[in-house]
Amino acid sequence: MALVPSSVRHLHPEEVVWEAMMTGWAAQMRSRALSVSTVEPRLSGVRRFMTFSGEYPWRWSPDDVDAWSAELLGRRVARSTLRGYQAGLRLFCDYLVDARYGWGERCLELFGTHPVQVCHEWNTMRHVVDVEARPAVRPLTREEVQRLFDHADDQVEAVRRLGRKGWQAAWRDAALFKVIYGFGLRRREAVMLDTVDFHRNAVAPEFGAFAICQVRYGKAMRGSPPRRRSVLGAWPWTTTVLAEYVEQIRPLYATARGPALWPTERGGRVSVDYVTRRFAEYRDAAGLPAELHPHCLRHSYVTHLIEDGWDPTFVQHQVGHIWGSTTALYSGVSGDFKNQTLRATLDRLTGGGS
Template sequence: MVEAMLRGFRAQQASRGLREETIAAREWLVRRFLIYTNEFPWRWTPSHVDEWSSTLTSEHHLAPSTIRGYQCDLRLFTEFITDNARYGWGDACEKAFGPGVHPMPIVHEWNSIAHLNGYEGNPEARPFTREELQRFLDYADDQVDRAVRARRKGALVAYRDATLFKVIYAWGLRRTEASKLDVVDWGRNPAAPEFGRFGMLHVRYGKAKRGQPPRRRNVASVMSWAVEAVADYVENIRPRFGCADHPALWVTERGGRIKPAEINARFESYRDALKLPKILTPHSLRHSYVTHLTEEGVDRRFIQVQVGHECDSSTAIYTHVSDDFMNTALRNAIAPALEPTAPYGKGR
């Protein structure tokens, strides 16, 4: 019966167009809850959720947002098996196990974490400062020089990674977006002919909405130094990997596509070697892109479109401007008030 319920739950989610990763994660969660309670779903009660949630907090020390996600997944499963009118699991349980034995709702407002904030990320998360970013990118470049001088393997990979981090920053990409780029995703931008074939980047694997395919967007090139770096990589370095028939922009020495986990590993290696704060992640490069363009006076709407945000509030979360920028903005804001003539009509 349990396996039949899980198969039905899987089919229901698949019919909604959810990704296999999402479906598998929810099934894993339900199976973990089954093991924890040592009870069948038709024997579950709200007290099981109370005890389980307490364990996730006190023993596993999970973040509230993670626990809420687990509770939501469990609620979806119990809503599925308690919807007797549509799926008939209540009748099936009573027929198999006796009158009154059927699944019941177990996740309620009073025993689950409410989603009250639009942003629940780590409050310590921040972009690179300009000095940190320069050190990081310089260090990545230095690894190429060291490998070449030592005449050892790894120079091509180091060059690839140095360019990869520049692209993540200079086009404001997510880690997965960058890993799935193909060479053909670069194109010309009539509004910026000076960048040639690297004037526009077509991101085909943007963050998807629930039940929808990955969103696409075009990101205009704005940093000439980064365009020069990626052009050099595509024209002079990538061909040396010997993967002419592979579409990926970032290829491995074994002829495959680089994976997000590999990006993380190389990033952490460089970050730790420089003794930079561990709170910095590859996503911090994307935050830095938004912040630095904001400090340079680039239009907010342009930045929002560049990074693929539907709401300006999302872009605002990414923005962490420096004290110098805030002080300059403050002086510009209060300057009119210091003028001798009142701005709204004549004084007495």
């Protein structure tokens, strides 16, 4: 056990072993190339459980998990959040009881007991449904999308009319939200775009230089590098938005010498958190429901393509889903669309449309 040398006598061995366990588990996760955004929440979740239980891992019991889970549910923690906490705790215990790491033997030697797996099928949540998002979170309707974009455009004119600085940022943000929707992007995919990530498409010359969006920072899976994909332009208006922004607005930024498509005045690129805050500001001002967030624009993209008759497999590849069932969950087609589809199918089957 290199993390806790047996040749050294420690004044507080419990604390030394506890911190060594956390250090070792962090190293194990990093060796799997898991991202910091995965590793850090798992570590902090286990630390919170340790604080709640008031005991070190070699004295934990399933009862501690029961009480902890009940306390979190009492605080109305989201079910997906609780399941994530439980999964992190389960993984930590798996690490501790793995004989290859020797924690059991070391704890027996020092404390007369050893860690056990305290999470089991009867005290942890199971993933029994495909999606656990709040039911109120949904795609925007076409009218809501238009209201959001109209408000974003109005901010450009309002700032310019008042003679204030920042109208370029307002224009940039309006274009950013339109690109997120127009290409069905996640927030990080959008903010990481560079000007060189758009290309022509010989089969769609009407889109000009903005016919193909190369997404280089797609969602990673289990320690893999970011997944890449090409998103083909589906709505010609995206060409106008991008061309106008890239040719007229982006050059006004003194920092636009870098590659970032969405630069800031200080030379960086806009952040994911900035996109979230700005969307919330525009959403509220446009009178849209408070539960909507930027990812809803991606859901709207899927829904509206399906409603327009695009092939579901094409839509699946556009948004980078491995499974078609995931794309189906993103779609919230309207009642009118379903009724039209029903009527058209019945007419075809019965000859009512002839």
